[in-house]
Amino acid sequence: MTSSAPAIGRPLARADVRARAGLADPAYRALLTLFAVGVFAVLALIVWECARGAAPSLAAFGWRFLVSADWDPVAEKFGALPYLYGTLVTSAMAMLLAVPPCIGAAVFLAELAPRGFGAVASFLVELLASITSIVFGVWGLFVLAPWLRVVIEPWLIAHLGFLPLFRGFPFGLGFLNAGIVLAIMIAPTIVSISREILLATSRTLREASLALGATRAESLAVTLDAARPGILGAMILALGRALGETMAVTMVIGNTNRISASLLGSGATMASVIANEFTEATSKLHLAALIELALVLFAVTVVLNAAARLLVRWTTGGRRDVAGAA
Amino acid sequence: MKPRAGWMSLATQTRPPSVAPARGESAPPPPAPAASAPGAPPVAEAPDAISVRDFSLFYGAHPALKHIGFDVPAHSVTAIIGPSGCGKSTLLRSFNRMNDLIAGVRTEGEVRVAGLDVRSADVVELRRRVGMVFQRPNPFPKSIFDNVAFGLRLLGIRDRAELEARVEQSLLRAALWNEVRDRLNRSALQLSGGQQQRLCIARCLAVEPEVILMDEPASALDPTATARIEELVLDLKRAYTIVVVTHNMQQAARISDRTAFLLDGELIEIDETPRLFTSPSRKLTEDYITGRFG
Numbered sequence: 206m207t208s209s210a211p212a213i214g215r216p217l218a219r220a221d222v223r224a225r226a227g228l229a230d231p232a233y234r235a236l237l238t239l240f241a242v243g244v245f246a247v248l249a250l251i252v253w254e255c256a257r258g259a260a261p262s263l264a265a266f267g268w269r270f271l272v273s274a275d276w277d278p279v280a281e282k283f284g285a286l287p288y289l290y291g292t293l294v295t296s297a298m299a300m301l302l303a304v305p306p307c308i309g310a311a312v313f314l315a316e317l318a319p320r321g322f323g324a325v326a327s328f329l330v331e332l333l334a335s336i337t338s339i340v341f342g343v344w345g346l347f348v349l350a351p352w353l354r355v356v357i358e359p360w361l362i363a364h365l366g367f368l369p370l371f372r373g374f375p376f377g378l379g380f381l382n383a384g385i386v387l388a389i390m391i392a393p394t395i396v397s398i399s400r401e402i403l404l405a406t407s408r409t410l411r412e413a414s415l416a417l418g419a420t421r422a423e424s425l426a427v428t429l430d431a432a433r434p435g436i437l438g439a440m441i442l443a444l445g446r447a448l449g450e451t452m453a454v455t456m457v458i459g460n461t462n463r464i465s466a467s468l469l470g471s472g473a474t475m476a477s478v479i480a481n482e483f484t485e486a487t488s489k490l491h492l493a494a495l496i497e498l499a500l501v502l503f504a505v506t507v508v509l510n511a512a513a514r515l516l517v518r519w520t521t522g523g524r525r526d527v528a529g530a531a
Numbered sequence: 532m533k534p535r536a537g538w539m540s541l542a543t544q545t546r547p548p549s550v551a552p553a554r555g556e557s558a559p560p561p562p563a564p565a566a567s568a569p570g571a572p573p574v575a576e577a578p579d580a581i582s583v584r585d586f587s588l589f590y591g592a593h594p595a596l597k598h599i600g601f602d603v604p605a606h607s608v609t610a611i612i613g614p615s616g617c618g619k620s621t622l623l624r625s626f627n628r629m630n631d632l633i634a635g636v637r638t639e640g641e642v643r644v645a646g647l648d649v650r651s652a653d654v655v656e657l658r659r660r661v662g663m664v665f666q667r668p669n670p671f672p673k674s675i676f677d678n679v680a681f682g683l684r685l686l687g688i689r690d691r692a693e694l695e696a697r698v699e700q701s702l703l704r705a706a707l708w709n710e711v712r713d714r715l716n717r718s719a720l721q722l723s724g725g726q727q728q729r730l731c732i733a734r735c736l737a738v739e740p741e742v743i744l745m746d747e748p749a750s751a752l753d754p755t756a757t758a759r760i761e762e763l764v765l766d767l768k769r770a771y772t773i774v775v776v777t778h779n780m781q782q783a784a785r786i787s788d789r790t791a792f793l794l795d796g797e798l799i800e801i802d803e804t805p806r807l808f809t810s811p812s813r814k815l816t817e818d819y820i821t822g823r824f825g
Contacts, residue, residue, distance in 0.1 A: 417682040418659035
């Protein structure tokens with residue numbers, strides 16, 4: 206109470222407000238705009254740098270880079286097709302393996318599990334997301350691979366070997382191993398986001414449907430229908446992680462530049478090739494080809510994301526009513 | 532009250548095979564069939580749509596409703612008023628067992644609604660005969676048509692012509708038809724708040740309930756939309772028995788025939804609305820309606 210007494214009696218002038226707002230608002234606005242523009246700037250810089258670094262390869266191979274299966278650093282010939290194939294196959298397999306059980310788990314945790322159990326289980330699932338990828342890689346290499354080699358793959362070959370998907374020799378390393386490891390890695394994303402979406406959607410709609418005489422199963426169908434855009438959003442995020450995952454995949458995929466129709470075969474993804482060869486790329490063209498791989502990976506991510514978003518908009522008729530809708 | 536529909540028993544619930552025949556617009560429906568309630572004494576005059584006898588509800592050990600007893604005559608509007616937390620929503624939600632959704636709820640006493648013993652009735656059957664309108668409009672993120680048809684489809688009605696007829700009839704009764712007849716396939720979420728609430732009422736009318744429970748149905752709406760809901764309530768009571776929870780005493784006075792005053796889980800007084808508001812018999816009621824507390 207050492208300050209002077211307030212000037213009571215003087216009417217508060219508009220100028221008092223203006224003087225304060227005059228500087229603060231524009232400054233605040235400029236700061237936030239700067240942050241927002243920063244996001245775009247970083248993105249643009251990444252694309253620009255990749256394009257610049259890839260220029261020699263772009264000039265040498267053009268569109269053939271995408272359709273050629275020839276990757277020969279010694280002969281300085283580079284084609285990305287096997288790696289494009291490996292990336293898409295492992296991601297697709299991961300999504301196929303992860304999505305159905307993860308959505309089931311999210312429904313259980315959000316709707317059916319006793320409250321305490323749901324909270325604990327969700328925490329554990331999210332903990333799974335914080336495990337670094339090298340740990341998953343080591344697990345895939347030393348635990349999953351021997352098991353696949355000795356038990357699963359011989360069984361698949363014996364019983365489903367008439368399908369091209371399951372022909373070949375049981376190596377333990379390859380697309381199957383990478384797909385399983387990726388599925389486990391993306392599971393927490395799908396489960397925890399879908400659960401949040403379901404929790405946000407469910408209460409009012411559940412009451413509405415139950416009050417109309419719906420059974421719990423019918424009520425759940427309403428909730429799931431309403432949560433569909435958000436769950437698709439969770440799947441998009443998971444797919445993004447699967448496409449870009451590097452370390453774990455590199456350890457278990459076998460690292461060959463083959464296009465194997467069989468899931469038991471080995472291969473490589475774009476991310477794994479970059480990780481494997483970047484330090485050893487001595488020629489200018491080799492380095493440029495690797496950077497172009499990064500550019501292609503970026504493009505694939507953008508295209509798949511955009512496609513998924515269009516799918517969400519298409520399936521929901523453009524409505525924007527569910528929290529977390531993509 | 533133990534929830535009958537545990538998550539293990541998704542498939543075990545039953546529901547009646549078909550909806551009751553549609554009522555005419557003007558003719559009031561027959562009174563609730565007391566004969567279908569085994570053990571009920573034969574009655575000469577129209578039975579009460581709701582009767583509550585020594586009903587108590589506990590959240591764990593905490594009593595939220597204490598020894599409540601009163602009757603709601605058919606084709607009337609009963610308002611439940613009281614300060615926040617007095618248990619009025621809990622009481623309302625006891626009539627269609629929505630409290631089953633809350634873990635650790637236990638009840639004692641007897642509640643009969645639409646001829647059913649609420650505590651032992653099949654909850655799906657009960658909720659078909661007892662409609663509910665919530666505080667916030669909660670249409671499904673579906674088209675206007677599909678919202679109203681939802682309950683009908685649950686009852687197994689697949690015939691398009693019948694669905695269309697019943698949807699139109701329900702929207703007409705909810706005084707919404709003229710506003711939405713040209714856009715039945717648009718999303719219900721594009722409607723205004725007041726329209727959404729009338730849609731929720733139409734959705735509830737579609738399955739031909741006998742009793743309609745309304746939990747502060749206008750508290751999230753602007754005055755114009757509120758007035759329309761109030762008109763609708765007065766109109767609907769010719770065919771339905773309505774119980775409205777409200778914290779708005781003017782609203783209770785405008786729309787209800789009888790008013791119940793609840794305080795701390797106890798029913799302080801229930802009487803004809805004009806009498807309760809002009810000459811309450813209890814001092815607590817008088818203090819509340821004159822604004823001395825609450």
